[in-house]
Amino acid sequence: MLSSHDLKPNPRVLRAFTSVDPAEFDMLLIPFEKAWHAYISKHYIHKKSRKRRYGGGRKPHLGAIEDKLLFILFYFKVYPLQAVLARLFGMSQGRANAWIYKLTTILERALGEAQCVPERDPQNLEQVLALCVAVDFLIDGTERPVHRPTDPLEQQDQYSGKKKDIR
Numbered sequence: 001m002l003s004s005h006d007l008k009p010n011p012r013v014l015r016a017f018t019s020v021d022p023a024e025f026d027m028l029l030i031p032f033e034k035a036w037h038a039y040i041s042k043h044y045i046h047k048k049s050r051k052r053r054y055g056g057g058r059k060p061h062l063g064a065i066e067d068k069l070l071f072i073l074f075y076f077k078v079y080p081l082q083a084v085l086a087r088l089f090g091m092s093q094g095r096a097n098a099w100i101y102k103l104t105t106i107l108e109r110a111l112g113e114a115q116c117v118p119e120r121d122p123q124n125l126e127q128v129l130a131l132c133v134a135v136d137f138l139i140d141g142t143e144r145p146v147h148r149p150t151d152p153l154e155q156q157d158q159y160s161g162k163k164k165d166i167r
Contacts, residue, residue, distance in 0.1 A: 001061075001090035002074070003067055004064065004069070005066070008025070017070070017073075017074050018073035020073065028110065029065065032065065032068075032106065032107065033065050034113065035106045035109040035110040036065060039106050062099060072100070083096075
């Protein structure tokens with residue numbers, strides 16, 4: 001079973017699996033743990049329809065918070081099939097799917113708290129670029145083919161003036 005304790009001693013392997021080095025992993029672990037406890041408190045501890053208190057039942061495959069963070073970072077870095085992910089972490093495919101959905105929201109909340117979420121709103125682009133003075137940006141202007149409509153009048157609206165796909 002893949003574990004953070006196996007990967008953290010070797011920084012190159014941890015970076016290959018998660019795209020973060022051990023210092024960044026430990027730095028992200030603090031807001032991730034806070035977001036995990038907030039999620040558990042909201043969805044499990046203070047839930048009124050519980051039949052038994054939180055902590056009862058089987059023990060999870062991802063027991064340590066470090067393993068939970070490694071699991072979701074590995075998923076977003078490598079993006080393997082859920083069956084492969086389940087095999088690497090010693091669980092079933094269905095359980096891996098449940099962990100992915102649960103830990104994705106927790107990671108988003110942790111990255112938001114650490115202010116590491118990328119800007120998605122184009123209205124705020126100038127503010128983001130002003131903060132990143134030393135970083136060079138490139139605009140990807142790759143043109144992609146578009147399926148044209150069969151109606152000749154609608155085709156004229158879509159026509160770009162090019163005759164060939166490859167120049």
